[in-house]
Amino acid sequence: MITIPPIRLATSQDAAMIAEMSRDYIEHGLGWSWTPARVLAAVRDRATNIAVVGDSEAIAGFGIMQYGDDTAHLALLAVRPNQQQCGLGALLMAWLEKPALVAGIERVRLEARADNPNAIGFYRRQGYREVARVSGYYRGTVDAVRLEKRFGSGLGTLAR
């Protein structure tokens, strides 16, 4: 039986490993924009949540969500390759989506590398729909697929 450790908010202790995971699993071939300093700033930003599975020496997966008034943006999500296919990604997404649902945020947006069909398939299974293709989104070299999940239909669900 696989025991899934609880999801928690990242601390400053986690910043270096999260940055390394971004470099190795997400930003490969693009340079390194999510440096430890940038991750640390996100840890300290109250409008951003970084969800982590595992302790700071052995992070299995993480996700970074920024919450605005009407739109939340998933900046990064990664699960270590040897720990994929266990549902960790879906758990992280649900955990990060919870504040958006409680606060009436209408949509979550994200960009995925157009050359990563596995990621795009994962987000589709989480209820995300493609809304645009953004040419050269990553450093002018790799296209992004923008995906969106809508929560609130606004003030229109009751016939008036």
Next chain:
Amino acid sequence: MAVAAVAPQVQWLGRVSYEPTWRAMQRYTQERDADSPDQIWLLEHDPVFTLGMNADAAHLLAPGDIPVVQIDRGGQVTYHGPGQLVVYPLIDMRRARLGVRDLVSMLERCVIDCVARFGITARCRANAPGVYVGDRKLASVGLRIRRNGSYHGLALNVGMDLEPFRRINPCGYVGLEMTQLSELGGPHDVAAIAPEFAALLTARLYR
């Protein structure tokens, strides 16, 4: 948490109707500036069903003679009525150095601490907002953030007629049962618990 620049104003509004109170929250949030004090409103509502931003009208099974209002908070359908403590924290989130998750957790934690004083053990859940005693829901949370200001908030069932909850699928969950403090050996009177809750919340917000 940072200390607020201006002392918060805590107000007991008594029993008030839903829509004017909602509009007043929106107006305060729209008009507040960096010097405006935070406000914490505690009150009871006249009977009303409210449909949140994520509400599916199919969960409103048989509202009968209770009015239905479609509103701008997060979450699904719920019921408010006399005997339920409603708390609206109108907080400058940036000044208080709070995110949405922080405020939701703080409200849930205040309920857990408040009811523990009556010997009631309540819990929150990882992926569903609100506070539960066993499988039954004791308190619901739904917010809205505009211009860094929070409004809407928390509803804690104290000593009320729970029958209207059976006219809906509360929070969108079929068959979710509600409970209240008076059924759990706690107080029956909203006005009696409101000052205690306000003290717990302000202590957490401004410590």
